[in-house]
Amino acid sequence: MSITEAFGEFRTGKTQLAHTLCVTVQLPPEMGGGNGKAAFIDTEGTFRPERIRAIAARFGIDPDTTLDNITVARAHNSEHQLDLLNELCIRLCEDKQYRLVVVDSIMALFRVDYSGRGELSERQQRLGQMLSKLVRISEEFNIAIYITNQMTADPGATLSFAADTKKPIGGHVLAHASATRLYLKKGRGETRVCKIWDSPDVPEAECTYQITTGGINDAQD
Template structure:
């Protein structure tokens, strides 16, 4: 059986013998700051885990430096205002101006990857598949295929682009204990790839509380070649850790912090971020054909998710995916079914 091969590229040390292709995503590793006068000790401080209080990840790229506020950089032990100013100035020289022309933005968008849902109807709805550099949220009632989608994408992401994949590895954060290796094997068999190698390319983390979940969501940045980050599901642990109405404000604040980090990672490392979400009854649904359920997480989650998809049961084995919100696609629907090979055409 064929196996997928992966390459990660950076200007600070590409694999020997590998030449960059024009359409490959390239990022500047934080070590590049040394070429602009930043010493290795200060770069090590930027990369160190927990170097910033209340922050559980280091800074691995020059873009990460730009995305980190001056205030947070000053919280790193041994970082003076002069050092932070010099680091910020160096990152500006490497990355250039924050302002870009529309053509430059268009060129950057050409780097966006798409991972197929394994359903042609849903892919057509999405304009090709789930996109990188942003967060996609999928919500629905039980047995609509949220976790099955996560398993399906875990395999498809490893396939080459001509098969709907992104030739990359996967990080899977499981908050409900529903990840099943045997499902991965069955889906890998469907696509004709080696099941054991497919499992080897999935980094799995079982999260038991919302803080652990937030930490696990960042750790994948320490590895290379990842193209998909899954959190299944995003709100399960937040609901149990912050159960009372009096804790709602704190819950939403912690959720907002985690989503901001995931959004930065999606853009910084050009990865697809997929969040599955639970639903609750919507007492305000008074219109005749209005949905009787709504996703949990409130406005914080709705604003963070660039793409939102609602799943519901159809007739018989059919399931329906409705594109509720998207920055570049109209509201529409697609159909799929669930079988041994994951999501599939009806």
């Protein structure tokens, strides 16, 4: 019943986590799953059926059935992205088996459609409308929402010694809508690090993970 946002640089595992969640949500509750279906709104052409097949094989479930339980829609602009959410609401009313909605990524099309400070206010207003609809979907249908987000340079951070010079885009509108925010970054070698950036019920912490053919794995596995 809330939004979880994962932000980070390129190749930190945001989309791979989305693919893994689309599979694990179909697992029974005793295996940590939701025993339900997933909806995937793709804004950057990142959805890969072959990844779903590989991850399904890791968890010992049928790849074809797994793919059948994932509804995928490709958004081509920010208006289309909002239209897809409206269509999704109709589908959720008709089919109560959905437990997860993924938007990968939430800001990509907004950055294309609205450029420059002159359009920033309008962009944030439209973004706020979309996030408000996602929040309502999560609450009314008791569904987990997972969104990915990009990062941008933070000029103000350079004034502070050893500060992180990048920050997630979307501003306060996105920050307030996301109940839990995860910062994914590159670690040593092939490892990645996930940091809890903000959460209402989980303390700040970090974990190390790896991206494998079977999805996201704990680095200690």
